[in-house]
Amino acid sequence: MELGWGPEEERFRAEVRAFLERHAPPEARAASRDEVTDTIPEWARRWQATLFDHGWMIPGYPPELGGRNATPTQTLVYLEELAAAGIPRSLHFPGYAIVAPSLLEYGDTAQRALAPAAIRGDDVWCIGMSEPEAGSDLAALRTRAVRDGSSFLVNGQKVWTSYAAAADRCFCYVRTDPEAPKHRGISVLIIDMASPGIEVRPLRQLTGSAEFAEVFFTDVRVPAANLVGRLNDGWRITQGSLAHERAGLWVEGVARLEHTVAELLDLAHRRGLTGDPITRRRLADLHQRAASLRALGYRGFATFMSRQAAPEHSYMKLATSELAKEAFECALDLLGPDAVLVGDGRPDRRFVHGLFVSFAGTIGGGTSEIQRNVIAQRVLALPRGR
């Protein structure tokens, strides 16, 4: 156990920094950490392509997939540097973070060939998962795909679909066997978003903006060759994709949290609360919890390196998202009556907005309650409930 990494990792860090210094566009540094947009600006497309072309998009992948065969430790160093600089790799995560790894693991030759464009961001992907009746109980999804000659006919509705309006393709979970037990009748189809019968409706959420969409499928014809993996074997791919989503996210999640806590210190100074013992202790406590979570993330990384699995990381999403809500609540307390003022010329309105966004953190990608169920059973080996 030691504080620093070796000289080789530090050389790698210098390389990452030099690249970011030279190539990262000013818009990337200015991009708000809490902002999600459904349109992808031109600078973000160029930036993602630049990262890919220089082997810095997913460093652990080989050059043809936008990487440089980096080791896991080098990848961690890379993620640290991006997070510290607050620079996003991409403004649309589904393609590079979830779809591409799933295509590479489960796709046939033609489907695997879609991965480079997904990673480079040339193709924008959305993921059709949640439905009105399938939230935490994802396996209850009802969108039907029926075989019809050399294609499937798809009917149904997805909801909370990020980037649906901008997407070229949808990685879509559909029910192909309504008779089978619910986990066994699901398949994955690649659906061209330009297909006739698809309607995308923006979904205005509690923040007031529309970053997600509802997607309606009416007799959408999908070539049978677009089936990913085996028929009725799609549940396995959900498990895979969520694992991809979780594995690399802790560094960014912790950095985001630390950033919020640092903003609270700033806020306390501006509000003249630096002498208030309750404020001081509360901010110290938030800082302490964020800092110990960073340490937990690194400890999980060491476990991953020796055992190829890290139970420690199961806690990270749960803990950082819950703590983020507390941090924004604290901001509201520091702001007093100004906390809820959101007119123009009120820059501190970002804190109440941040609180709204933080609500999504403990719901999306597996609610905190589902996370606790999973940890209880898989990490703590407690018996499954009935």
Add this chain to the structure above:
Amino acid sequence: MNFTLSAEQELLVTTLRDLLARECPPALLRAHWEDRQAQEPLWRHLRSFVELADGPAVDAALAAGELGYAAAPGPLTASLLAGPFLAATGRSDETVTLAAARPDGAWVPHDDPERIQVLDADLVALVIAPAADGTLRAVPPGAAAPDETVDGTRRQFHLTVGPDAEVVGHLDPDRLTAALRRAVVLLAAELCGTTRRICDLTLAHVRTRVQFDVPIGSFQAVQHACVDMSLELERAWSAACWAAMAVDADDPDAARATHVAKAAAGQAARRAVRTGIQLHGGIGYTWEHDLHLFLRRALAAEPLGGNTGWHLDRLGDLLFAAR
């Protein structure tokens, strides 16, 4: 931050864990409560580990975690805490304890002659009391008066450092601060070990205790309480390891890491005590069940080296001074 254990560290942990599982069962803790000599056979097994007192904080923290897990009685923890102080005296006493805590419980450089939280003074050869300028004085162990605590596995003493106490060595002020910080980190690590024991006892109980025809660990309310308890423990242990690494590296962040580690350890301990006793139900409330041995050790250890609130306030001082 590289948490990978070296082969030697892995061996240290497994050796000590196996030894304590064998030689330090709850029956020994109960015997020791009645008779301070009961730990002597255990000490014969543990005495070779005092060499860790003079080594890296990481190794001593790993050992402290195991000692906490077993709630081990005897002079080893005290001697690990006092390692850098003993080394500065040039003396070769095998066992030593620190009289560093101010009457308000702060383990900081100070000149108050009154000292509290002196661990196991009746089991050691030497008691070292540091002054603010780094002067180290020896206090005769017999001059320490016991303070009865809730914990039967370890005894705390208080004493007064007399004006004629023998000067036995000196630490530079920087090194004094670093040595006290190291002691606090080891206390955090040890507390995490005891917390892990409470968590393990609780998880084992809910896996096997059947009510309504099912193990109670299958109920979601119980599962979620266990997850929240384990999360607090895992982040606290991670912070303790980080702080030990920072102390070894003499890192500028060592003070911050130490405050984080001790506060996190205190919170995790309190959470485990609260959750552990609740999930054990009636059986955990009996004298016969071993749970109380560990929750008493945890409650008594939480204020050692400064309690959670004190460390949060010092952390706040650092954070607000940094701007």
